[in-house]
Amino acid sequence: MIKFFRKIRQQLLSKNQVSKYLVYAFGEIILVVIGILIALGINNLNQQRINKNTEQIYLQGLEEEFQTSKLKLEELIQVNQGNIDGAKSILTYIADPNNSPGEKEFSELLYQSFSSDIAFNPNNSLLNEMINSGNLKILSNSELRRLLTNWISTLEDIKRQENELDIQREHVLNEFRTEGNSLQTVLKQVGVYQQLDIPIGQKEQSNLKLLSSSAFENNILMFILASYATGEAHYQPLMREMEQILSLIQKEID
Template sequence: MKIFRKLRQKLLSENAPNGTANKLSKYLIYAIGEIVLVVIGILIAVAINNNQQRNILERKEQTYLRGLQNEFETSKSKLTQLIKVNQENYTNAEKILEHTNQAESALSEKEFSNLLFNSFAFDISFNANNSLLNEMINSGSLKDISNDGLRILLTNWGATMEDIARQEFELGEQRVKVLDMFRTDRYSIRTIFAQTNADNGLTLNEQDATVSNLSLLQSLAFENNVLMFHSTSLSTEKTHYLPLMQELDAILNLLKNEIDEE
C-alpha cells in the first residue's frame, strides 16, 4: 500500500500543472487514488479472511471425514459378523426342515437340540455406530461435507437404518413364533440346554432332560414357523444386509478419496 501511495504522490508532483484548475485536478487524482487504495486494501483483507475461513472449514471437514471413516469401518465390521450369525441361523433352520414330516427322524435328541439352539438362540440386530453422524445432522454440520454424493448417502443413512430395523423386527417376530412353541408343557427348553451344555448358568445335566422335543418334527405348525423364519432370515440377508454392505463400501470409498493424506 505504501508503494502505491508513494508512486501516486510522485506522479502528482511531476505531472500536475499550475493554477486553481490544476490544484482541483491534483485533489481529484489524490482522492481517487485514496479510494483505489482503500478498495485494494479491503479486497486484500477479504481475500485473506476468506482464505483463513476456507482453511478452517477444510480442517473441520477433514476432522469429520476421519471420524466418519472410523464409525463406518466399525459398522462394517459389525455387519460382517451379523451376516455370519444370520447365515448360521438359517442354515441350521434349513437342516431342521430336512427332517420335518418324515416317517422316522434320523436325528437324535442331542442333534436336534443343537440345531434348535444354533438356529434360534441368537437374535439379530444391526447396531451401527452413528454418534458422530447424528451429531453432525443435529447441528447442521452435514453441509460442511463438500462431496455431494457423499453428503447424499450420509443424509439417507437414517432412512436406511429404519428400513433395516423394520426387517429385523419382522425376523424377530418369526423367531418368537418358533420359541413360543416351547412355552407349553409339551416341549422342553430344559432339554435343549442339557443336550447342548448351554445351561445359561443353571446346573443342568442330561438326566434333567426328561421331555423329548423330537415330536416337533412331526408338527405342521412347527414346520410352518421354521419355514417362515428361514424365509425371513434369507430375505434379511439378500435384500437388506448385502445391499447395506454395498452402501457401506460406497461410503467408505468416498470417505477415503476425500481424506487428505498426512
C-alpha cells in the same frame, strides 16, 4: 499511505485545485477498497484452510466408524446365514420322518438357529453429530453427503425388517412356552444349564415330536423366509452402500 493521501488532499483543497483533489480522493477510495478485498481474500483463505482441516478430521472419524460398522455387519450376515442353515437342517428332518435326529442334535439345531437375535447396531455417533450440528455441509464431495444423509433412513428400513424377523423368531420360541415341549431339554443338551450352574432335574422331556407338527414347520418356514429377506434384500445392499461410502471417504482423505 491513507495519511499521505489525506495530507495531499488537504493541500489541494487549500490551493483550490478541485480536479486534482477529486483524483486523489478517488485514489484513496480505491486504496481502501483494495485493502478490504485483500483482507477478505486472506480471511477466505484462512476459513478455507480451517474448513479443509476440519473436513479431514471428520473424514478420518467417519472412516473409522464405517470400518467398525462394516465388521459388525459382516459378522451379523454370518450369524443370519447360520440361523438359516440350522433352520433348513430342521426342515430336512421334517421332510423325512424316517431320518429322525437324536435329542442332542435336535437341541443343538434349535439353539443354533433361534438363540441369537439379529440386530445391526452401527457406530454412528460422529455422523449423528455432524447431521445435528449442520456440519455435514463441510464435506466437499456432494455424492458422499447424499449417501450419508440417506444412511439414517436406510438404517430405519433395516430396523423394520429386523423387527419382522424377530417376530418370526418369537413364533418358533413360543412352541417352548407350551406344556407339550421343553426348553429345559434344549438348554441341558447344549450345556447352558452347566454354564449357568442351574440345578438339573431328573426328568427330561423330548422335543422330537415337534418334527411332526405342521404349526412348527410353518413357523420354521416363515422364519427362513424372513431371515433370507433380511440377508439378501437388506444386509447385502447395505454392505454395498457401506463399501461405496468408505470408498468415497478414502478418496477424499489426503
